[in-house]
Each structure stands twice: as C-alpha cells, then as structure tokens.
Amino acid sequence: MGLIPPRDAAGRPDGRRIALAHDWLVGLRGGERVLDRLATSFGPTDLYVLVDDGRPLTPAISACRVVTSPLQRLPGAAGRLRRYYLPLMPWAVGRLRVAPCDLLVSTSSAVMKSIRPPPGVPHLCYCFSPARYLWDQTDDYAIGRGGRARGTALRALQQRFRAWDRATAATVTRFATSSEHVRERIERCYGRDATVVPPPVDTAWFTPDERVPREDFFLVVSALEPYKRVDLAIEAANQARVPLRIVGTGSLAASLAARTGPTVQLLGRVSEDRLRDLYRRARAVLFPQVEDFGLVAVEAQACGCPVIALASGGAVETLTPASGLLVRDQSVPTWVAAIASLRDRSFAATACRASAERFAAAIFDARMAALADELLASSAEAAQRIGRGAQRLEQSKSSQ
Numbered sequence: 482m483g484l485i486p487p488r489d490a491a492g493r494p495d496g497r498r499i500a501l502a503h504d505w506l507v508g509l510r511g512g513e514r515v516l517d518r519l520a521t522s523f524g525p526t527d528l529y530v531l532v533d534d535g536r537p538l539t540p541a542i543s544a545c546r547v548v549t550s551p552l553q554r555l556p557g558a559a560g561r562l563r564r565y566y567l568p569l570m571p572w573a574v575g576r577l578r579v580a581p582c583d584l585l586v587s588t589s590s591a592v593m594k595s596i597r598p599p600p601g602v603p604h605l606c607y608c609f610s611p612a613r614y615l616w617d618q619t620d621d622y623a624i625g626r627g628g629r630a631r632g633t634a635l636r637a638l639q640q641r642f643r644a645w646d647r648a649t650a651a652t653v654t655r656f657a658t659s660s661e662h663v664r665e666r667i668e669r670c671y672g673r674d675a676t677v678v679p680p681p682v683d684t685a686w687f688t689p690d691e692r693v694p695r696e697d698f699f700l701v702v703s704a705l706e707p708y709k710r711v712d713l714a715i716e717a718a719n720q721a722r723v724p725l726r727i728v729g730t731g732s733l734a735a736s737l738a739a740r741t742g743p744t745v746q747l748l749g750r751v752s753e754d755r756l757r758d759l760y761r762r763a764r765a766v767l768f769p770q771v772e773d774f775g776l777v778a779v780e781a782q783a784c785g786c787p788v789i790a791l792a793s794g795g796a797v798e799t800l801t802p803a804s805g806l807l808v809r810d811q812s813v814p815t816w817v818a819a820i821a822s823l824r825d826r827s828f829a830a831t832a833c834r835a836s837a838e839r840f841a842a843a844i845f846d847a848r849m850a851a852l853a854d855e856l857l858a859s860s861a862e863a864a865q866r867i868g869r870g871a872q873r874l875e876q877s878k879s880s881q
Contacts, residue, residue, distance in 0.1 A: 497857055499523040500579055501545065502587035502596045506533040507559065510704065511680065511776040512609055515845075516588050517541050518681045519607075522846055523586065523853070529577050529596060531570060532559040551576050568638060571595065571645050584857055586849075587653075595649035603654040603856040607678070607849070610663050610773045611670040613708065615642050647671055657852060659774035660795040678849060679798075681842035682779045686757065689785030689830045693761040698724035699820065700763035700786075702756065702777045703770070705731030710769040710811060715740050717767070717816035723824075725767070728756060760784035765823050768796060769811060775799055783837035785830025789819050799840070803832035 501523065503516050520528070520541035528545035532553050537543045550573040552558045558566050566573075570592045577596055579585055585598040590609035598604040611617075615638060647670065656675035658664050664675045699718065703709045711727060718725035719742035726746045727737075738747055751759070760766070766781040766788045774795035778788045782804050790796035792807035800807060805828070808819045 497583040498526065498581075499584045499586055499853065500527045500529065500582040502529040502577075502579075502585060502589075502593050504589055504591045504593045505531045505559075505563065506536075506538060506542070506547065507563065508534075508536075509538045511774075512588060512590060513538055513542070514683075514776065515607060515609075515680050518842060518845060519586055519588065519849065520545055522850060527580055527582070529579060529593075531573055531593070532563060534559040548577070550574060571642070571649075583860065584853060586853065592646075594653055595646070597652050601860070603860050604652055605655050605657065605852055605856055606653040607657045608663070608667055608675065609659060611646065611666055612642070615639050615646075617666065643670075655852065655856060657849070660798050662794045662798065663773045676852065678845060678852070679840045680774055680776060681845035682776060682783060682837060682840040684783045684838055684841045686753070687760065687780045687783035687837070688757075689783075689834055690761050691830075693758070695764055696762045697764055698726055698762075699789075700726050700728070700759055700766045700781075701768075702728045702759075702766065702781075703731075705729050705733045705737055707733065708770060711737055712740060713769045713811055713813065713816060714767045715742075715745055716813045717769075717820060718742070718745050720813060721817045721820045723820055726759065726763075728759065756780075757784060760786050765789050765805070767816075767820075769808075769816065770794075772796060778805075779837050779840050782833040785833045787823065787828035787833055789816075789823055799836070801832070801836045804828060804836040805833075 501516065501519055503512070517539040524541055525544035527548060528542070529548045531550045533547050533549050552566060552569060552573040555566060556562070574592045574595050579596065579599055581599055582602060585596070585602055585604045586607070587593050587596055587604065588607045588609065591612050594606040594608055650671040650673055653673070656667055656673055657678045658667060658675040659677070659680050661677055664677055667673055667675045701711055701714045703711055705711055711733070714725065715737060722744055724744045726748055728748050728751050730750050734747070741747065760781050761784050763786050766777065766786055768775060768778050768788050768790035771791060771794040775790070778790055778796055779799050781788050788800055788805035790800055790805060790807055791811060792809055796807065806819055806823055808815055
C-alpha cells in the first residue's frame with residue numbers, strides 16, 4: 482500500500498485537485514445534498530453538469546466553478562423541458578472536457594457517471610442508481626397525465642440507452658452507492674461492484690423537540706413524480722379518513738390535487754424550518770415508494786417521527802422495528818391497515834433518533850474521504866511506477 486496523501490485543515494487532500502461532476506443543478510433534493518457534502522470536503526473546485534438553471538443551492542456548491550454541457554444552450558433544457566432531452570444526454574455528457582486534475586468524483590442517477598476523466602485520472606462515482614426510468618421503473622413513469630406517451634418513449638429508448646450506459650461504466654474506477662439495494666442493481670446493470678456509503682443526513686438540524694406535541698396527521702415529503710407513488714398515499718388516506726399533509730412539487734401536482742379528499746392537503750414547497758416542524762408534529766411519515774435509500778425516512782426518524790414504509794429498497798436498511806412499520810405491498814387496503822395499526826401503537830422518539838444517527842453526515846464525509854485517499858494513493862503509486870520504468874529505459878539506452 483502507498484502512503485495516504487496528507488489532508489489540509491479543511492479535509493482536502495493537500496496539493497491534490499479533485500473535480501466534481503453532477504447530472505444537473507435544477508433544485509435542492511437528496512442528490513444535491515450529497516453533492517453539497519462533497520463540495521464542502523473537496524471544493525471549491527470545478528463542477529461539471531449537463532445544465533444549470535442558475536439558482537443558488539448551497540454556499541459550497543455556489544463556490545465551485547460550474548461548467549455546463551452543450552445541452553445548456555438548448556431551449557428549456559435547464560427548465561421543465563429537461564426530461565424531453567433525454568435522447569441527447571449521452572451526446573451532451575460526451576462533449577464535456579474535464580480539466581487536468583488528480584481525481585474526478587461524480588454523483589449520478591442519470592448519465593454523469595459516463596463523463597470521461599482526463600487520461601490516467603481515477604474516477605470515483607457515487608451512483609445514486611442506474612437510471613431508474615430506463616432500467617427498473619419504466620412502468621411507474623407511465624402513471625399520471627401524459628404517462629402513456631412518456632412510457633412509450635422510454636421503452637423505445639431502452640435498448641440503445643442500456644447498451645451505452647453499460648459500456649460507459651468503464652469510465653469509472655470505483656463505484657460507491659447508498660445502499661445494498663442499489664449495490665445489487667449496479668452489479669446487475671453494469672457488472673461492477675460498489676462500496677456502500679449511506680448518504681449524509683443532517684442529524685444536527687433534524688432533531689426531536691420535547692416541547693412540540695405529536696399531532697394526529699400523517700405526512701408525505703416527496704417529489705410529485707410517478708414512481709414516488711404519492712397517489713397510493715392519497716388514496717389510503719382518503720379511505721382511512723385520516724389527515725394527510727403532502728410536501729413537495731412535481732409534474733403530477735395537478736393530477737394529484739384532483740384526487741385529494743377532504744382530509745388531504747397539498748402544501749407545495751416548504752422551508753427547512755417548516756419541514757422540521759412537520760416532522761416533529763406528524764404522527765408518522767408515509768413512504769410508499771421503492772427508494773434507493775430514502776433521506777426523508779431518515780430525516781423523519783432523526784426528528785423522533787416513526788415511518789410507515791414499503792418493505793423494499795433502502796427502507797429495509799434504514800428502518801428498525803422500533804422506528805416504524807414495513808408494508809409488504811403497494812395495495813391500498815394494505816396501507817389502510819398499516820395506518821390503523823400504527824395509530825394503535827407508540828414509538829419512542831429516542832429509538833427513532835438512534836436509528837437515524839447511523840447515517841450522520843460526518844460518517845459519510847469520513848468514508849468518502851477514505852475512498853478518495855485510496856484512489857489518490859493508488860494513482861500516485863502508478864505514476865511512480867511509470868516514472869521508474871521510464872528512468873530505467875533511459876539508463877538502459879545510455880549504457881548501450
């Protein structure tokens with residue numbers, strides 16, 4: 482093993498330049514929170530993205546020099562039309578040219594894992610998932626308004642996109658990912674192993690408050706997109722006649738609003754303060770989708786709030802019997818029964834909190850820093866071997 486490069490006071494490898502890449506900068510969700518931690522640890526630095534809508538997200542991300550792809554110049558590509566440019570995304574990421582650096586770290590759930598690093602530079606990809614809409618959840622994206630056309634278009638792209646996606650996995654030196662659930666998917670889709678590093682949860686911000694009483698409402702915090710299955714939560718709340726509050730925006734906002742009964746409220750986007758207050762007051766969070774990890778479920782637990790989640794995906798790894806209930810399927814009667822069961826039980830806030838503390842941001846920072854150090858050390862060793870080989874060759878030539 483080589484020597485681990487020393488790190489400066491901010492935790493960055495001393496004298497080493499680490500570039501970052503991310504699919505796009507169009508909002509602050511779970512992926513951008515991961516990017517923020519990496520930008521805090523390794524930045525300010527170059528940040529390569531397909532498109533950037535120009536809104537500031539976090540101080541650490543804003544401090545980076547953002548480099549966009551040619552997709553940025555196309556009408557609406559940095560806005561609501563972004564999804565319609567999917568056929569052009571492989572071309573766009575292929576046109577990005579990464580400046581000289583010592584390590585490239587990408588975060589991706591779409592195409593950015595396919596970015597090419599400079600020759601000889603290792604590439605660490607934190608893969609949220611191989612693109613769900615073209616590998617696993619195409620049918621879920623066919624739900625809602627315009628769903629039939631969307632599903633037809635995705636199925637038409639599948640074969641060519643999957644072949645390209647699999648082939649460009651070779652640009653990655655090392656994969657990391659959020660859960661065993663996604664690690665297995667990466668192995669199935671790309672034939673590659675991945676190191677599980679659960680994403681960072683801000684357990685210093687999301688905390689219980691003993692002064693705030695629990696109230697008799699359930700909570701969904703989610704993008705209003707097809708695979709999130711917010712429609713299932715709404716129908717279960719309608720039938721169970723329980724109060725449900727929904728935080729989030731997305732392409733299904735109008736169609737979901739039309740399905741709400743008298744006990745369901747759509748709150749749209751809320752502030753971080755308001756979100757934490759909702760977690761602290763809700764009886765439980767409903768989590769009906771298959772999620773790769775599920776930051777919302779962990780944020781809720783960090784605030785002492787139990788979770789009712791589908792027994793699939795990352796929720797199986799983040800919930801404990803003391804912090805929530807796992808539901809076997811996505812049928813409305815099963816979820817109505819789960820809601821009734823939880824109302825008859827009590828969950829200790831301390832147990833929920835203890836479950837969440839396994840995923841504190843500092844743990845993520847340390848694990849990603851260790852992976853970066855390992856790749857930097859291996860790269861330095863390889864450069865030294867090449868240098869020694871070249872030196873021996875010159876010595877051999879001069880002695881002849």
